[in-house]
Amino acid sequence: AQSVTQLDSQVPVFEEAPVELRCNYSSSVSVYLFWYVQYPNQGLQLLLKYLSGSTLVESINGFEAEFNKSQTSFHLRKPSVHISDTAEYFCAVSPDSSGSRLTFGEGTQLTVNP
Amino acid sequence: KAGVTQTPRYLIKTRGQQVTLSCSPISGHRSVSWYQQTPGQGLQFLFEYFSETQRNKGNFPGRFSGRQFSNSRSEMNVSTLELGDSALYLCASSLAADSGANVLTFGAGSRLTVL
Numbered sequence: 165a166q167s168v169t170q171l172d173s174q175v176p177v178f179e180e181a182p183v184e185l186r187c188n189y190s191s192s193v194s195v196y197l198f199w200y201v202q203y204p205n206q207g208l209q210l211l212l213k214y215l216s217g218s219t220l221v222e223s224i225n226g227f228e229a230e231f232n233k234s235q236t237s238f239h240l241r242k243p244s245v246h247i248s249d250t251a252e253y254f255c256a257v258s259p260d261s262s263g264s265r266l267t268f269g270e271g272t273q274l275t276v277n278p
Numbered sequence: 279k280a281g282v283t284q285t286p287r288y289l290i291k292t293r294g295q296q297v298t299l300s301c302s303p304i305s306g307h308r309s310v311s312w313y314q315q316t317p318g319q320g321l322q323f324l325f326e327y328f329s330e331t332q333r334n335k336g337n338f339p340g341r342f343s344g345r346q347f348s349n350s351r352s353e354m355n356v357s358t359l360e361l362g363d364s365a366l367y368l369c370a371s372s373l374a375a376d377s378g379a380n381v382l383t384f385g386a387g388s389r390l391t392v393l
Contacts (some may be wrong), residue, residue, distance in 0.1 A: 207282070207368055207384030208321075252323065261378045264311050264328060265334045268321035 166191040166257045170269035178277050185240040185272045188227075189256030197238040198256040198263055199229055202271075208254065214238065215261050221267055225249075249278045280304065282371050282385035290391045296357040297387045303350050303371030309333075310352040311382065312344060315366040324367075327352055356390075364392045 171186040189195060196215050202206040212223040219231040232252045238255060252273050256266040281303040283302040291297050303310050312324040323336040325344035350371070356363055366389050369381040 189353045205386065208370075208382075209384070210381055217344075223380075256321075262372070263382055264309055264326050264370075264380065265323055265336075266311075266313075266382075267323065268313075270320045 166195070166259060166267045168257050168267055168269035170215050170255050170272050172272050173270065174273045174275070175179075176275045176277060180244045182243050183241065183245050183249075183274065184273065185253050186238065187236060187238045187257075187269060189236050189255070189257045191257060191259075193259055196258045196263060197229075197231060197259050198266065199223075199227070199238075199245070200254045200256060200257065200268075202252045202254065204251075211240070213218050213263065226247055229257075243259075245274070245276045247276050247278060250274060282369055282383050284367075284385035284388050287386065288369060288391075290393060291359050292393050293359055293361060295359050296355060297359060297390060298353055298355045299367055299369075299390075300387060301325045301352045301354075301369030301371070303352070303369075304383055307373055307383070308350055309372045309380075310346055310350065311342070311372075312354050313368040313370070314338075315368055316362075316364070317389070321368075323377045336352065341378035359392045361392050362388050363390065365390060 167190045169188045198213045199211040212221045214231045222228045252271045255269040309328045311326040326334040330346045341357045346352045366387040368387045370384045372380045
């Protein structure tokens with residue numbers, strides 16, 4: 165069985181500050197890890213994913229996440245956030261690389277204040 | 279290119295009724311997955327269809343069912359509705375399963391309220 169724990173339900177930060185959204189997972193098999201973002205009244209959008217290879221993965225909008233097998237973590241970071249980054253972020257794990265059977269964490273609401 | 283379309287966007291039902299939700303995937307996508315999102319339980323995987331066959335199923339009672347048509351459109355049905363079925367139901371499509379390049383594209387969801 166797989167599970168995901170997002171350690172913070174809400175993270176308020178000021179614009180241009182760095183942010184880290186924490187995610188820990190549990191799995192008895194190989195894992196494939198994902199971060200999704202959900203803006204109000206919208207579906208989820210894939211932010212980035214770790215399937216294999218380099219443990220540091222990046223998104224096109226400045227977010228990055230590092231897969232740490234020893235700590236079973238996949239924390240999401242951004243060095244400088246914008247107001248437009250305000251959204252709910254979900255960490256997820258999949259038993260296969262297709263990512264079509266996702267187990268999600270409970271989500272972290274990131275609020276960026278001016 | 280059109281995204282994943284879910285209909286209806288909002289609906290209200292009463293306990294004991296049944297409901298059918300529809301999902302039209304992105305053209306060319308053959309895999310469709312369904313998720314339930316509630317404040318209490320978060321996002322939970324319902325089932326996945328690929329080429330008209332259910333490939334995977336989550337841990338939901340038999341009242342929740344689905345199907346996929348030859349054009350990859352999918353429907354899910356919930357019978358004998360309960361108050362706890364109130365949720366946002368999300369559909370996601372992708373090109374194919376078992377591919378590292380696979381990317382799920384989610385629809386905006388169907389928000390079901392059970393009174």
